[in-house]
Structures are given as C-alpha cells and as structure tokens.
Amino acid sequence: MRPRVYLTRRLPQAAVDIVTAACETTFWDDEALPVPRETLLRAVAEVDGILTLLTDRVDVELLDAAPRLKVVANMAVGYDNVDLPALTARGVLLTNTPDVLTETTADLVWALILAASRRVVEGHRLIAAGGWSTWSPMFMVGQDVHGATLGIVGAGRIGAAVARRAVGFGMPILYHNRHPSPALEAQIRATPGAAIRYVPNLDDLLTESDVVVVMVPLTPETRGMFGAREFALMKPTSVFVNASRGPVIREAELIDALQRGRPWAAGLDVFEREPIGADHPLLTLPNVVLTPHIGSATVATRTRMAVVAATNLVAALTGQPVPNPVNDGGRLRVERRAPPV
Numbered sequence: 001m002r003p004r005v006y007l008t009r010r011l012p013q014a015a016v017d018i019v020t021a022a023c024e025t026t027f028w029d030d031e032a033l034p035v036p037r038e039t040l041l042r043a044v045a046e047v048d049g050i051l052t053l054l055t056d057r058v059d060v061e062l063l064d065a066a067p068r069l070k071v072v073a074n075m076a077v078g079y080d081n082v083d084l085p086a087l088t089a090r091g092v093l094l095t096n097t098p099d100v101l102t103e104t105t106a107d108l109v110w111a112l113i114l115a116a117s118r119r120v121v122e123g124h125r126l127i128a129a130g131g132w133s134t135w136s137p138m139f140m141v142g143q144d145v146h147g148a149t150l151g152i153v154g155a156g157r158i159g160a161a162v163a164r165r166a167v168g169f170g171m172p173i174l175y176h177n178r179h180p181s182p183a184l185e186a187q188i189r190a191t192p193g194a195a196i197r198y199v200p201n202l203d204d205l206l207t208e209s210d211v212v213v214v215m216v217p218l219t220p221e222t223r224g225m226f227g228a229r230e231f232a233l234m235k236p237t238s239v240f241v242n243a244s245r246g247p248v249i250r251e252a253e254l255i256d257a258l259q260r261g262r263p264w265a266a267g268l269d270v271f272e273r274e275p276i277g278a279d280h281p282l283l284t285l286p287n288v289v290l291t292p293h294i295g296s297a298t299v300a301t302r303t304r305m306a307v308v309a310a311t312n313l314v315a316a317l318t319g320q321p322v323p324n325p326v327n328d329g330g331r332l333r334v335e336r337r338a339p340p341v
C-alpha cells in the first residue's frame with residue numbers, strides 16, 4: 001500500500017510531483033495562508049508523513065492526532081516550530097532543508113546591512129514624501145560598510161556565506177560560535193589581506209564590531225540572547241542585523257535601544273511574533289529596515305526547498321536513504337551526515 005501524506009500548503013509543482021508519484025497525497029490547497037489548526041489536526045489522523053512549513057506548530061497535540069506518523073519533513077532549515085524531543089520520543093523522524101537556501105539568505109542579510117547602513121529605505125521614503133530639497137554636505141549621511149568590522153554571531157552555513165561576501169568589502173571579520181571553525185578561517189584567509197578571528201566572548205564581539213549579524217538557530221540557549229545589556233555594549237555607530245529568528249532578540253529592548261541610538265540602525269527579517277502589522281512600534285523608527293521573513297525567498301530557492309522537503313518525505317517513507325535527517329527517526333532508515341560547521 002502506498003504511504004499516505006499531508007502537505008500543509010500548496011507547493012511548487014515540481015515538489016508535488018515528487019510526492020504524488022510515491023504517496024497518496026492530500027494537501028491544504030492555499031499558497032498564501034496556513035492551514036487552520038483544527039483542519040490540520042483532522043487531516044493528519046491517518047497519515048504516515050507530513051510536509052510542514054515554519055508556520056505550522058508540530059507539537060504533542062499534533063502527534064496525538066497522528067498516531068501513524070513516521071516523518072515530518074519541514075520546508076525550512078530552522079525547526080524551532082517543531083517539538084523535537086517529543087518527535088524523537090515517539091520515533092518520528094524530522095527532516096529539514098539546509099544548504100539549498102544558504103547563499104540566498106546571505107544575500108538578503110547583505111541587503112539589510114547595506115540598506116540599514118546607507119539609509120536606503122529612509123531615503124526612498126523621503127523622496128516619496130516630497131522631502132528632498134537639495135544636495136547638502138551632511139544630508140542623509142550613513143555609516144561606511146567597506147572596511148568596517150563585521151561581527152557574526154552564529155557562523156554556521158549562512159553566517160559563513162555572509163562572511164565570504166564581506167571579504168569583497170574589505171571587512172575584518174569576527175565570529176562568535178559555540179566552537180571555532182578552522183574550515184571557515186581557512187576559506188577567508190585564502191584571500192590575501194582578508195582577516196577573521198574567533199571571539200569566544202560575545203560581549204567582546206559586540207564591543208568591537210561595526211556591523212553585527214545574528215544567524216544562530218532559535219534554541220532554549222539563544223532565546224532572548226540579545227537585550228538591553230547587549231545593545232548597550234555596541235558602538236553608537238553600529239548596525240545590527242537579525243535574519244535568524246525573532247525571539248533571539250528581546251524586541252521591546254531593541255526598540256528602546258534604537259530610540260537611544262545604540263545600535264545606530266537595524267535591519268530585521270524576523271520578528272518575535274510574525275506577521276507584524278502596520279501598527280508595529282518598529283515602524284515608528286526611522287533607523288530600521290524591515291523585511292517580512294524573506295531570507296530564502298527567491299523563486300529558485302523556494303522551489304529547491306520544496307523539492308528537498310518532498311524528497312526527504314518520500315525517501316523516509318519508501319525505505320531510501322534520507323538526505324537531511326535532524327533526528328534518528330526510530331524505525332526509518334536515515335543516512336548520517338557530517339554535522340554543520
């Protein structure tokens with residue numbers, strides 16, 4: 001009998017084709033809006049696998065509603081929407097979509113660095129409001145990006161891709177991780193003149209950096225990692241960028257810090273509670289650039305992520321090696337890979 005699966009959103013056709021070729025498939029037929037919780041809980045009653053998005057909460061309630069469940073294929077590299085210990089305790093495999101979104105997300109981080117440092121959105125708004133009267137020496141002056149010191153908190157796959165781009169801007173790089181990464185250091189130092197240094201103490205990185213980029217996963221350790229104390233350590237000219245997960249930052253404290261001018265500006269792709277509305281206090285600040293969680297949002301990358309998630313789902317349910325297992329997944333066959341940097 002073919003395995004039964006549920007897809008929690010309408011996906012690119014290439015991914016749907018992979019799943020329907022191997023599985024009896026039902027799905028929430030909407031591209032824009034998440035499946036309502038009650039519908040999801042009913043839909044998973046008989047399924048062997050589900051393909052989820054980061055907007056779907058996968059918890060004990062859902063596991064209870066899905067007694068046959070063997071695999072959850074999350075279409076994201078981050079999986080903080082999933083109660084991993086609960087899945088593992090029941091022998092349910094979790095898969096994610098690393099690597100395919102790394103470069104695209106690093107590009108967006110750079111868009112935020114540049115836009116926040118050089119007041120790109122503020123300048124656009126000013127012109128649109130008819131506020132541009134003339135060129136003057138200190139009109140709309142920002143902070144230099146080239147040559148500035150870049151501090152990366154969480155220099156894994158995406159953080160490393162952000163670092164590689166910084167070499168072209170002549171930026172000395174500091175990084176704070178759980179462990180030093182000789183592979184990343186060798187990559188950066190392969191370019192003559194490029195500099196990178198591991199900083200074991202986060203406070204030191206914050207004090208020394210001109211641009212701080214946060215790319216850690218959301219875990220119990222990283223939740224609330226940045227608050228008033230950390231922002232007060234940053235330079236009054238510094239730019240802060242978060243494209244990891246909103247709850248890594250204590251948002252109210254960031255707003256307060258931005259109002260005080262330290263950091264000087266921020267670029268944010270992720271928020272404590274998503275989506276945020278037009279009445280969000282961050283939008284009252286001139287020194288922020290906000291994007292709606294679009295780090296991986298290019299046609300090519302979102303299609304690849306959907307295909308990778310579909311491939312993981314089908315592989316798990318048809319006895320093939322699973323490309324991107326996060327946990328051990330009980331009875332399913334998974335292929336162990338080297339851990340990320």
Ligand SMILES: NC(=O)C1=CN([C@@H]2O[C@H](COP(=O)(O)OP(=O)(O)OC[C@H]3O[C@@H](n4cnc5c(N)ncnc54)[C@H](O)[C@@H]3O)[C@@H](O)[C@H]2O)C=CC1
Binds near residue numbers: 157
């Ligand atoms: N804005 C967006 O659209 C996107 C956001 N993301 C977010 O970015 C995160 C990172 O993705 P990858 O780079 O692929 O993951 P990764 O696992 O390769 O990198 C994460 C890095 O953070 C480090 N880290 C973890 N806990 C830490 C701690 N307490 N202190 C210091 N360092 C710590 C790890 O050692 C690792 O080097 C994802 O988990 C996801 O939440 C990912 C893709 C797109």
Ligand SMILES: O=C(O)C(=O)CO
Binds near residue numbers: 054075076079101
């Ligand atoms: O993959 C992730 O973790 C995202 O946030 C979206 O690409």
